[in-house]
Structures are given as structure tokens and as C-alpha cells.
Amino acid sequence: EQSIPARVVAIQRSGLTVDDGEQAFELPLGGKWFQLPPESRPTVGDWVLIDTARTTVVRLLERESVFQRMAAGDRSDVQLIAANVDVLFIVTSANEEFNVSRLERYLAVALEMHLQPVVVITKADLASDVDVYVEAAKVVRAGLPVEVVDARDPSQLDGVQAWCARGQTVALVGSSGVGKSTLVNTLSGASVQETSAIRERDSSGRHTTSHRSLHLLDVPGIRELKIGDLETGVRAMFDDIETLAQQCRFTDCGHESEPGCAVREAIDAGELDARRLTNYHKLMREQRWASETIAERHKRSRDFGKAVRQHLSLSHKKR
Numbered sequence: 401e402q403s404i405p406a407r408v409v410a411i412q413r414s415g416l417t418v419d420d421g422e423q424a425f426e427l428p429l430g431g432k433w434f435q436l437p438p439e440s441r442p443t444v445g446d447w448v449l450i451d452t453a454r455t456t457v458v459r460l461l462e463r464e465s466v467f468q469r470m471a472a473g474d475r476s477d478v479q480l481i482a483a484n485v486d487v488l489f490i491v492t493s494a495n496e497e498f499n500v501s502r503l504e505r506y507l508a509v510a511l512e513m514h515l516q517p518v519v520v521i522t523k524a525d526l527a528s529d530v531d532v533y534v535e536a537a538k539v540v541r542a543g544l545p546v547e548v549v550d551a552r553d554p555s556q557l558d559g560v561q562a563w564c565a566r567g568q569t570v571a572l573v574g575s576s577g578v579g580k581s582t583l584v585n586t587l588s589g590a591s592v593q594e595t596s597a598i599r600e601r602d603s604s605g606r607h608t609t610s611h612r613s614l615h616l617l618d619v620p621g622i623r624e625l626k627i628g629d630l631e632t633g634v635r636a637m638f639d640d641i642e643t644l645a646q647q648c649r650f651t652d653c654g655h656e657s658e659p660g661c662a663v664r665e666a667i668d669a670g671e672l673d674a675r676r677l678t679n680y681h682k683l684m685r686e687q688r689w690a691s692e693t694i695a696e697r698h699k700r701s702r703d704f705g706k707a708v709r710q711h712l713s714l715s716h717k718k719r
Contacts, residue, residue: 410444427457448461467485494530507544522549522583638676648662
């Protein structure tokens with residue numbers, strides 16, 4: 401009775417923009433919020449309670465889902481991307497940018513968070529044979545929905561719009577220049593996201609949208625997706641490898657050169673793509689690293705530093 405529900409539609413350095421259903425306005429985040437870990441602070445898509453004067457964020461409401469990653473670079477912090485997402489549009493383009501391993505990475509995220517993944521292949525108007533990309537995407541996972549569009553043409557977006565039902569929150573992820581912002585602008589019927597052209601020499605895009613905001617669709621701008629603790633999602637994405645692994649001679653088989661490895665036998669027989677196993681190993685290594693708590697990594701770093709100082713001290717005494 402003493403607060404108003406609102407949804408976070410944008411994040412600033414020390415505040416956020418919320419929409420209470422009547423208007424959108426900026427609110428500062430008090431110092432107490434920055435004493436909490438990143439995952440306990442509001443992010444785009446969160447529901448919060450604000451005071452009746454519309455001046456203060458009182459409480460962060462429980463999330464249905466949260467899209468997060470490890471911070472880019474060498475940092476070990478968690479960075480929240482978006483909350484309360486229902487559908488994940490994995491946007492790729494019908495050119496050299498298309499990458500099956502990248503699709504698997506995004507699908508692992510969607511499966512971990514129980515989101516509905518949809519692959520959206522853009523720039524269909526520029527491809528000589530778009531069906532090649534469609535078939536490659538469908539092979540990644542059985543039953544995976546794939547939509548093919550020219551993101552600039554509203555008449556081609558009926559399939560995409562079908563996933564944008566009333567009350568649904570859709571997040572778009574994908575490489576720079578694949579057309580995420582163009583797709584949002586066309587769906588919105590307005591220029592709500594900045595766009596730029598791709599480089600003709602390699603079909604690469606310029607990184608135009610580096611912020612996250614909630615319009616009719618939620619569009620996180622991501623330079624690098626480093627997966628967090630997503631073991632369940634990774635295992636679900638590579639369930640064929642997980643099933644084969646149960647037939648290996650050794651329960652701790654690493655699927656490298658061990659005798660009796662059912663996974664390697666499937667590769668040798670042409671029943672499993674070797675690239676898929678390589679990506680499986682890569683994502684599992686990432687998630688194992690991410691599953692360690694920040695405190696554990698800091699402790700290991702301190703212990704190593706202590707050992708180095710002791711070694712230097714002993715070396716100095718011997719002199």
C-alpha cells in the first residue's frame with residue numbers, strides 16, 4: 401500500500417530509468433545498493449517497488465529469470481544483462497558472420513535459464529542461398545525454431561512477431577552488425593536504436609549498441625559472452641555427447657585419447673562432428689572456471705602471493 405511497482409527500462413552509472421505504466425523517469429540508486437553484490441542490484445527488465453513520491457527504489461522484487469555473464473576481460477565479477485526474459489532471439493546473419501559454435505554458446509544460456517530460444521537469420525536479401533544457413537542452424541538442436549528475415553522489411557517479420565505476444569519479454573543477442581537494432585526499430589515502428597552499416601570486405605559489423613534498454617523488446621548490447629555457471633545448460637545443449645559418454649570404458653573419460661572412448665569412436669565413424677566436441681570441451685572449461693566463487697579465486701590468489709613472498713624471503717636469507 402505504501403509503494404508503487406515499476407519496471408527497470410535502462411541503467412545508468414549511478415541510477416536507473418523505470419516505467420510505472422504511466423511514465424518513464426530516472427531514479428538515483430542509493431549507496432546501500434552498491435554495497436550489495438552485482439547480482440543483488442537492479443538490472444534491465446527487473447521489477448522494483450518505488451516510494452509513492454517516485455524518488456527512491458525501495459525493493460527489488462523476485463526474478464523469474466536472469467541473464468548474466470562473467471565480466472568481459474580478466475575480471476571475475478558477475479555482470480547482469482537482463483531479468484525476467486521469456487524468449488531469447490539469437491540473431492545471426494546469412495554471411496560470413498554465421499557461426500555454429502556461437503549458436504551453441506547462446507543456446508546453452510537459453511537452456512540453463514529455461515528460455516525459449518529462437519534463431520533469427522537476418523540479411524536474407526543479400527544471400528545467394530539462405531537455405532544453407534537455415535539447415536545449418538536446425539542441425540544444432542532438434543526442433544529449434546528458425547526465422548529468416550530482411551530486418552528492414554516489416555512485411556517479412558510475421559514469424560518474428562508471433563514470438564512477441566502480449567506480456568512477453570524478448571531479449572536479442574548476437575554479434576555486432578547482424579541487425580539487432582534494425583530489427584528492434586522495424587518491430588517498434590520507430591528509430592529507438594542506433595544502427596550502422598557493415599564492412600563490405602568481411603561482412604563484419606560496427607559495435608553500435610553497447611548499452612541495454614527495454615523498449616518493446618529488450619536488446620542487450622554484448623561485446624563478449626563469457627558464460628557463467630551454466631553446467632546444466634551446456635550438458636543439455638550437448639546431450640548427444642553426454643549420452644555417448646555414458647558408454648565410455650572409463651567414467652572419468654576426457655574423450656581425448658583414452659581407450660574405449662565411445663565419443664571418439666562416434667567421431668571416427670562420422671556420427672559426431674569433431675568441432676562439436678571441441679566446443680563442448682571449451683564451454684565446460686569456462687563453466688567450471690565460472691562456478692568457482694569470487695571469494696575462492698581471491699583466496700587462491702592470496703595464497704599464491706603469500707607463497708611467492710615466502711620464497712623471496714627465504715632466497716634473501718640464503719644470500
